[in-house]
Structure formats: structure tokens, C-alpha cells
Amino acid sequence: MTTTTETYGVDPTPSPLALLLLGREADPNSERGVECPGDLPAASDPDLVARARAAKEKLGDRVFILGHHYQRDEVIEFADVTGDSFKLARDAAARPEAEYIVFCGVHFMAESADILTSERQQVVLPDLAAGCSMADMATAEQVAECWDVLTDAGVADVTVPVSYMNSSADIKAFTGKHGGTICTSSNAKRALEWAFEQGQKVLFLPDQHLGRNTAVLEMGFALEDCVLYNPHKPNGGLTAEQLRDAKMILWRGHCSVHGRFNLDSVNEVRERIPGVNVLVHPECRHEVVTAADQVGSTEYIIKALDAAEPGSKWAIGTELNLVRRLAKAHPDKEVVFLDRTVCFCSTMNRIDLPHLVWALESLAEGRVPNVITVDAETEKYAKAALDRMLALP
Numbered sequence: 001m002t003t004t005t006e007t008y009g010v011d012p013t014p015s016p017l018a019l020l021l022l023g024r025e026a027d028p029n030s031e032r033g034v035e036c037p038g039d040l041p042a043a044s045d046p047d048l049v050a051r052a053r054a055a056k057e058k059l060g061d062r063v064f065i066l067g068h069h070y071q072r073d074e075v076i077e078f079a080d081v082t083g084d085s086f087k088l089a090r091d092a093a094a095r096p097e098a099e100y101i102v103f104c105g106v107h108f109m110a111e112s113a114d115i116l117t118s119e120r121q122q123v124v125l126p127d128l129a130a131g132c133s134m135a136d137m138a139t140a141e142q143v144a145e146c147w148d149v150l151t152d153a154g155v156a157d158v159t160v161p162v163s164y165m166n167s168s169a170d171i172k173a174f175t176g177k178h179g180g181t182i183c184t185s186s187n188a189k190r191a192l193e194w195a196f197e198q199g200q201k202v203l204f205l206p207d208q209h210l211g212r213n214t215a216v217l218e219m220g221f222a223l224e225d226c227v228l229y230n231p232h233k234p235n236g237g238l239t240a241e242q243l244r245d246a247k248m249i250l251w252r253g254h255c256s257v258h259g260r261f262n263l264d265s266v267n268e269v270r271e272r273i274p275g276v277n278v279l280v281h282p283e284c285r286h287e288v289v290t291a292a293d294q295v296g297s298t299e300y301i302i303k304a305l306d307a308a309e310p311g312s313k314w315a316i317g318t319e320l321n322l323v324r325r326l327a328k329a330h331p332d333k334e335v336v337f338l339d340r341t342v343c344f345c346s347t348m349n350r351i352d353l354p355h356l357v358w359a360l361e362s363l364a365e366g367r368v369p370n371v372i373t374v375d376a377e378t379e380k381y382a383k384a385a386l387d388r389m390l391a392l393p
């Protein structure tokens, strides 16, 4: 019998998604973007660390490397600064002398860095397949359609859009155009307070969990004040009356990493480690955040661990690279991952040492790879929304 690949249901042609994840294809419908040209050094190359060091040294002050807290250790080692998305947005804007900003994070973060940096500076994303599934859950067309639905229901005039940093530049531009602001997980409450001073309702994009958790747990709204707009249903699956009664119109998006923690994870860890403090990111589901002891952005989580008593026990509900680093940095405390199965953010993990070496060596040789550029019109409105966030008290 001849065995063909079909026998095993294996298609010999890689799918567009597989190619995208390999950084070798374009998806015009995704904020993840386009091809990753050039040959990468082999991951097994024993000289990768030395090569990264040499290229970085050669570039000197011309390059500034930003590393998000969810990046791999091998990449964080070369970051000039590390931070959450809010801190990195500010840090990018504070380095006007660097010609190249190498962003070790995901696509929407690099876009924001391009918007906030000068014309003269170029932002490089070492692997263009490093996108964010949450950001992809709100497209410009879907959001424009949603605004039409709000207009037909007679509520658009009193609604202020607040968009999470984890969104494409198009969504940020929509937000700026309609008088709204961007927020991150470390300033969502302040952003919502500001928005409710400007209007009567908020359209919160694209993370339903951050929106709900902030409104209910920090601002005193009831769960019934929040409705969920599903872009895949006619009129978002909501009636005009529901839209008129709501305070928070939450977009039906979520993080594929944080959204996987559940109540069982919390109960199981409490049983396994008596006295444990459960600390989770606000992108987790409402029931997880409610059952936790503390909730906060990645920067908050890091500070909480720094301030914790020696001997204290912590179960952390956020991305695994960060939790592992925290466990290593605090050998005097017991630090565990909240769930046994939830793992790395696969797109954050796209940026590895071979991609970083490739990007730095290309720059050192005078080629600028994987430049992230936001067009002028989008930039103008997206910057208005980002500037509103940066000016929040």
C-alpha cells in the first residue's frame, strides 16, 4: 500500500496561518502584518549571544532596544529597558536621539512606538509575525459598523470610545477621531473616569475583561451596567434599548493567554498551597479576578513581588515568561504559575534570539528590516488618542 500524506490528513502545502506563524507570509486582514524576509541564523548557532552583543555594540546609541515583560529571557537580556505596554510607550517617546527603536514585543506596541517617536526614527519589529490575537478581534470595518449601530440607537453622541493599547493603529485612530482615549492595564480606571466626565457611556475595545473588571471592581458599576457587543452578530446582538440602558458597551474580545485561567485554577492552587496569595492580570475573566486576592498590570505584579515578605507564597495569573523570571528573582518567596496548562504567549515568543540577532546585524550592516510604519492620516488621530492617555492625571 502506498502511503500518501493524505492518508494521515496532512496537507503538504502549509496553511496561510502556518506560514504566518513562521514569519514568512502576509495576512492583510491581520494586525500581524507581513513577511519576514532574509535568512535567520540557526537557533543552534553557539555564537548567537556574542553576535547580538557585537552588533549592539557596533550600533551604540543609534539603537534603543525595548523589551516587554512577556519576552523570552534570551531577548530581555539585550533590552535597554523593560516594561509593560504603558511604560514602553513612554520610554519609546523619551529617546529622540536613537535612530532605531528595536521593539521586542508585539505589532501593536511597535505601531504605538512609531506613532510616538519622531519622523527621523525607525521602529523595527524583529519578527513581523509577532502579532496579538486580541488586537485582531477588532477590525476597523467592524468598529465602524458598531458606531453605525450606536448612531442608529441614538447613543453615539453620548458615547466615548476607550481603547486598550492592545489594538491596531486603525482602532486607535477611530478612538482619537471620536474624542476617546487609549488606556493600558495600569491606567484603565483613570481613563474610564476621564471618559465618563466627557460623556455618559463608554465603548470599550477590544478586551471585554479589562473593561468589565475595571468598571465593576474599581468604579462601582454593576454587572448589569455592562453589555457585550458581538461583532459577528447583527447589531452586535443587542437591542437599541439595551444600548440605551448600558453604561459600558464592551467589545467581545479577549486575550487568548489570560482568558484561559479559570475558577478551578484558583481553587486548585488554594488547596495545594495553603496561605497562597493569588495575584492576576486584569485581562483574566471576571470570576477569576473576583476570586483572586490582588489584580494588576504586569508592572504592578512585579512591584507586588518586590514588596512581598520573605517566605510568602504567590500564585501568579499572567504570561509564563514573566512568572518564571519572578520565581527566579525571588528565591526567598514561593512563586508559582496559577495554572498547570496555560502557557506562553505564542506571538510574544516569536521574538527569539535568532530574530533579534538578524535584526541587529541587518541594522549594523546598514539595512533596516521589518520597519513598522503607520500612515500619516492614521497616525494623526491615533496620536491624539495616545496623547490623551499620556496626559491623564
Ligand code: 13P
Pocket: 083, 084, 085, 086, 132, 166, 184, 185, 186, 255, 283, 297, 298, 299
Ligand atoms: P500590560 O503590558 O499592559 O500589562 O499588558 C499585558 C499584555 O497582554 C500585553 O500584551
Ligand code: SF4
Pocket: 070, 106, 131, 132, 133, 134, 135, 166, 255, 256, 257, 258, 319, 345, 346, 347, 348
Ligand atoms: Fe495579545 Fe494576550 Fe499575547 Fe498580550 S498576552 S500579546 S494580549 S495574546
